[in-house]
Ligand SMILES: O=C(O)CCC(=O)C(=O)O
């Protein structure tokens with residue numbers, strides 16, 4: 001285990017505090033197996049409640065074959081086990097904010113959704129650093145596969161307390177992104193989250209970010225808006241919002257990343 005890259009060292013106020021968090025609450029675990037219409041109704045209602053209260057939930061019995069997931073994890077591990085100079089060839093930088101990116105022969109021409117492979121090596125100073133700093137996912141929805149190591153924490157909607165997300169074998173974590181929060185006019189919540197690291201074990205996670213097409217303009221849905229519930233956001237263009245977030249990821253020390261709060265109607 002070598003030196004810690006200064007880019008990962010957090011300002012004092014953002015460093016993780018390793019107190020034992022009494023898990024007085026956890027994000028909901030939702031079983032997606034249904035056999036009757038009333039089961040479906042119940043699942044839909046649980047997803048709605050979880051999206052309001054937490055903006056995060058885990059699902060089991062999702063229908064994605066375990067072997068497929070294991071195959072993807074194996075390939076990811078092979079990639080991260082390569083020498084650093086090989087991996088550097090696909091490094092993200094300001095000119096190539098997406099790093100290595102496969103356009104899949106244009107099959108997803110208007111689609112800008114993508115999967116990311118996050119690798120967190122053991123860290124010599126977990127109390128100074130974060131694997132991923134606090135942020136909200138910008139898109140519509142994220143589906144995250146994590147291994148059994150743990151480290152993801154989410155800011156509870158009610159009080160901002162950091163709550164760990166327990167690894168559950170073969171579950172997927174689903175979280176609401178910024179677009180969904182705006183479409184629902186703040187009914188559903190795009191929760192802040194971060195990743196703490198540890199000095200013992202490496203960790204792998206694979207989020208899939210569902211994004212609208214770049215030309216889509218985002219605003220609260222008309223059917224949710226009325227005099228009692230006025231639009232809480234001004235319209236903004238998703239492609240521009242995303243591009244600007246991507247660029248400012250590389251300047252985070254100088255400038256705050258653009259957030260949906262900047263489009264609040266009252267401002
Ligand atoms: O590694 C994780 O558990 C979450 C990563 C994450 O939040 C992200 O890539 O946006």
Ligand SMILES: [Fe+2]
Nearest residue numbers: 135136137193
């Ligand atoms: Fe995230």
